[in-house]
Amino acid sequence: DTGVSQNPRHKITKRGQNVTFRCDPISEHNRLYWYRQTLGQGPEFLTYFQNEAQLEKSRLLSDRFSAERPKGSFSTLEIQRTEQGDSAMYLCASSPRGSGSGDTQYFGPGTRLTVL
Amino acid sequence: GESVGLHLPTLSVQEGDNSIINCAYSNSASDYFIWYKQESGKGPQFIIDIRSNMDKRQGQRVTVLLNKTVKHLSLQIAATQPGDSAVYFCAENYYGQNFVFGPGTRLSVLP
16 A cells, blocks of 8 residues: 555544654655544645654644654654643645645644643 | 544435535635545545636546635535545645544434
């Protein structure tokens, strides 16, 4: 399977715990995006990387959230001191190009986070 | 399976009929648009895209229409099948920035 993969698919945690999600983009895709999706809503942009550089962060991304893409390949999204409001589907997407007009984003299956 | 959206607008069509799903986008400067299909428990799946220098694009059983004057996008699905049942999102993009997604429409195909 050469699509975007995400792990774990499901995560249940207690409030206050830290969680980390991983995303493996399509090989050779330069851009990697993180989105959050709650029930009844479309995906909301969190942040994106151009290779290893984090170029933009949404105001939705509080200081409890941090994302990395250390070698320009896979990425991790960490949430510290989780809150019940963090419960959502966290989606990763990648696209092949890096600049200019928009390029198609391909999504992974998502990680469903439930904070108890 | 897990529901993607609980209170979305719903379009119900008979199997074999054509479906039209509409979307109003927000930024008049957006220059690239994508329709995604999302099934329960899965990530959005690319269906078809269109750039702002076009007003119509056709794929296999799907057609996207773009009306920039009124900032309106539509997705037409021909001969709708049970496997088309899902939530459909339009997404707009301005010059390579992050995509902004619409609220979604649930398509329900009746046997």
